[in-house]
Amino acid sequence: MTAPLLSLTWTDHVTGRKGHLVVDRLVRGVASGGLRMREGCTLEEVAGLARGMTMKEALHYNPEGRYIPLGGAKGGIDCDPRDPAAFGVLVRYLRAMRPYIESIWTTGEDLGLSQDTVDRAMAEAGLVSSVQAVYRLLDDEKAARRRLADAFAVTVDGMGLDELVGGCGVAESVLTALDRAEVPHRGTRVALQGFGTMGGATAYFLDRAGLRVVAVADIKGTIGNPAGLDVGALLAARDSHGGIDRAVLRPGDRELPGEAWLSADAEVLVPAAVSYAVDTGNESRIRARWIAEAANMPVLPEAEERLAGRGVTVLPDVVANSGTNAWWWWTLFGDIGADAEEAFAHTRRSMRELTGRMLERAQTDGISPRAAAHAIAADRLPVITDRFGWYG
Known part of the structure; x- marks a missing residue:
C-alpha cells in the first residue's frame, strides 16, 4: 500500500x-x-x-x-x-x-x-x-449544479433522496448475497447498529424487500422485537442524530442494552454507525451469517478473519456503502437525472453488478469478499490512471 x-x-x-x-x-x-x-x-x-x-x-x-x-x-x-x-x-x-x-x-x-x-x-x-x-x-457546470440541487430537493416518504440512495445500495448488496445463497428475502431477519442516515435508509429498503428488522440500536440502547419492528414508525420518530423516541414503541417491542444488536438472532447484521464496532472482544457474540458494512471500517481485520473462520461473510464497506458517493457523481455528471425512481434503479443495477462480481471473484479465488473488492479496484486503478492521469 x-x-x-x-x-x-x-x-x-x-x-x-x-x-x-x-x-x-x-x-x-x-x-x-x-x-x-x-x-x-x-x-x-x-x-x-x-x-x-x-x-x-x-x-x-x-x-x-x-x-x-x-x-x-x-x-x-x-x-x-x-x-x-x-x-x-x-x-x-x-x-x-x-x-x-x-x-x-x-x-x-x-x-x-x-x-x-x-x-x-x-x-x-x-x-x-x-x-x-x-x-x-464538468461539460456544463450550470446544468450540472442545477441537476444536483434538484436531486437534493427530492423527497420520498419524508426522507431526502440523498439520504435514501446510500441505504438502497447497502440493501441491494444484502439482497444480492441472499440471492446467490438462494435465501428468500421474506422473513430473513436483520439487526442494525445505527439509525441515522445510512442505517435508517438501509432499514427502509430491507423492510420494503420483505426482510424482518428485529433489532435497531441507537445512542440510547437497542430496541428489539423478534416478530419485527415497525420500521416506518421508528423512522418517523428519529431525531437529527438518529435517536429514536421511545414513546412510539409497541407492546411487543423491548428496550435492551446497547450492545444487544451484536448478538441478535438475525441472519443479517448491519453496523451503520461508528468505525471499529466489531473487534476481537465481541465478534464471538455474533450469530448472523452476513455482515453488511453500512458504516466505514466497522469490522476490524482480525475480527473479520475470525468471523470468516466461522462462516460469516462480511460485505465490505468499499462496496456495500459506496452508493451515496456514486449517486452524487452520477447525478452531477449527468448519467441520471433528479428523479428518485431513476436514481434507485441505477443504484440497484450498479450495486447488484458490483456485489455479484465481488462475490464471484471471492469464490473463484478462494479469498474474502474484501480481498476480492481490493483486487478488482487494483485492476482498475492503472486503467484509470493511464486514461486520465493523476493531475489532469
Missing part, C-alpha cells in the same frame, strides 16, 4: 480541537471523500477512510459512463457533533481547508454531519460549494 499523497492535521486556535485531511490519490487533479465529526477521530482513521474512497471510486469506474471516477480523500474532526461549540469548529476547519476544497478536495456529509450542516458551514466559511473542485471537470 502506497503512502497518501497528502496528510495533514489542523489545530483549532479557539478550542484546541484537532482536524485532519488525507488525500490518498488524485485523478485529473481531484479527489472525493466525506467529512466526519466524532469524538476521538484520528489521523490514522481518516487515512484508512481516504484509502477506502480511492477504492470506491475505482470500483464504480464505467468506461462508457459520463461519471469519471476521482481520487480518494477524507476529512475528520475530533469533536462531538452535539457539542455546542461543534459548528464553530466546523466552520474554522473549513476555512483552514479552503485551498484544498477550492482546488482538489470534494466533500460532503459523513458520520456526525448532515449535508445541510456541511452546506451551512461552507456558506459561513465563504466557500461556494463542498464539491466546487470538480466543477472544472
Whole structure:
C-alpha cells in the first residue's frame, strides 16, 4: 500500500480541537471523500477512510459512463457533533481547508454531519460549494449544479433522496448475497447498529424487500422485537442524530442494552454507525451469517478473519456503502437525472453488478469478499490512471 499523497492535521486556535485531511490519490487533479465529526477521530482513521474512497471510486469506474471516477480523500474532526461549540469548529476547519476544497478536495456529509450542516458551514466559511473542485471537470457546470440541487430537493416518504440512495445500495448488496445463497428475502431477519442516515435508509429498503428488522440500536440502547419492528414508525420518530423516541414503541417491542444488536438472532447484521464496532472482544457474540458494512471500517481485520473462520461473510464497506458517493457523481455528471425512481434503479443495477462480481471473484479465488473488492479496484486503478492521469 502506497503512502497518501497528502496528510495533514489542523489545530483549532479557539478550542484546541484537532482536524485532519488525507488525500490518498488524485485523478485529473481531484479527489472525493466525506467529512466526519466524532469524538476521538484520528489521523490514522481518516487515512484508512481516504484509502477506502480511492477504492470506491475505482470500483464504480464505467468506461462508457459520463461519471469519471476521482481520487480518494477524507476529512475528520475530533469533536462531538452535539457539542455546542461543534459548528464553530466546523466552520474554522473549513476555512483552514479552503485551498484544498477550492482546488482538489470534494466533500460532503459523513458520520456526525448532515449535508445541510456541511452546506451551512461552507456558506459561513465563504466557500461556494463542498464539491466546487470538480466543477472544472464538468461539460456544463450550470446544468450540472442545477441537476444536483434538484436531486437534493427530492423527497420520498419524508426522507431526502440523498439520504435514501446510500441505504438502497447497502440493501441491494444484502439482497444480492441472499440471492446467490438462494435465501428468500421474506422473513430473513436483520439487526442494525445505527439509525441515522445510512442505517435508517438501509432499514427502509430491507423492510420494503420483505426482510424482518428485529433489532435497531441507537445512542440510547437497542430496541428489539423478534416478530419485527415497525420500521416506518421508528423512522418517523428519529431525531437529527438518529435517536429514536421511545414513546412510539409497541407492546411487543423491548428496550435492551446497547450492545444487544451484536448478538441478535438475525441472519443479517448491519453496523451503520461508528468505525471499529466489531473487534476481537465481541465478534464471538455474533450469530448472523452476513455482515453488511453500512458504516466505514466497522469490522476490524482480525475480527473479520475470525468471523470468516466461522462462516460469516462480511460485505465490505468499499462496496456495500459506496452508493451515496456514486449517486452524487452520477447525478452531477449527468448519467441520471433528479428523479428518485431513476436514481434507485441505477443504484440497484450498479450495486447488484458490483456485489455479484465481488462475490464471484471471492469464490473463484478462494479469498474474502474484501480481498476480492481490493483486487478488482487494483485492476482498475492503472486503467484509470493511464486514461486520465493523476493531475489532469
